[in-house]
Amino acid sequence: MNxxxxxxxxxLVTVMLNFEIKYEKKKFIATxxxxxxxxxxLNEI
Known part of the structure; x- marks a missing residue:
């Protein structure tokens, strides 16, 4: 499962980075x- x-x-990281690069104006969603x-x-730890 891990x-x-x-x-x-x-x-999730890949999507986040691509989103941040393509839509820099929407920083709140990237946040x-x-x-x-x-x-x-944190839940994994």
Missing amino acids: YIKGIYLTI IYKYLLEYLM
Whole structure:
């Protein structure tokens, strides 16, 4: 299950970076992605 979550987090990071590059004007949404990612990573620990 950790392997699947690792893949999910990797995809989430990729989407977040692509979103941030293409839509720099919508920083608040990118921030939401960052908080979501941090939340998931904290749950893994």
